[in-house]
Amino acid sequence: MNKYPIGVTPGARINLIEKFDLSDAHYIDWEIIVADPSKLQEFIHGYRSNNWSVDEKYAxxxxxxxxxxxxxxxxxxxxxxxxxxxxxxxxxMEIHVETIITWSLKEEEYTQEEIDDGDGFLITKRMIEVYDFCNIQALVDKDRWNSFDT
Known part of the structure; x- marks a missing residue:
């Protein structure tokens, strides 16, 4: 199990499919394909209510x-x-570093002006605020890649 997950593991995927009755039809970008705004409260409640592994929390x-x-x-x-x-x-935060970075577009070549004009994701501005609040840059600079089990 990784401290800083960077992808959905097969085990986490299977457990979430069973718990939330999610589709298992696609493997690539599965977590994006099964996104469902009508189930947001269920997902959030499930996240807070269950004793998930780090990989399951990430997914x-x-x-x-x-x-x-x-x-x-x-x-x-x-x-x-x-x-x-x-x-x-x-x-x-440590579990969700990659999610915060991805959705904040911090490793992409977008300018602040492009983000303000609506390029990227609609959630990007919110994720930038989380990125800054959590000082993710400091965490990234601490060799997060060395925390993985090998």
Whole structure:
């Protein structure tokens, strides 16, 4: 088990499929494909209520973030839900480093102006705030790749 997961493991995928009755039809980008804004509360409640492994927490958070992105696309933004997601990201920051980096576009070549103009993800501005709040840059600079089991 990795301290800083960077992808959905087969075991985590299988467990989440069983727990949330998710599709297992696609393997590539599965966590994005099964995103469902109508299940956001169920996903968040499940995250907080179960004793998940680190890999399962990582996979479930990617589904939660992708589901929130889909909600934003459908103009169903809800601050209460975002505050719950933000709280989990901050509390379990080390598990979700890659998710925060990916959705904040911090390793991409977007300028702040492009992000402000709506390039990237709709959730990007929120994730940048989490990235900055958690000082992810300092964590990234501490050789996060060396924390993996080999």
């Amino acid at each position: 479930l958070m990617v589904i939660i973030v992708a589901s929130y992105e889909e909600a934003l696309k459908k103009n169903r933004e809800e601050e209460t839900i975002w505050n719950e997601i933000r709280s989990i990201l901050i509390t379990d």
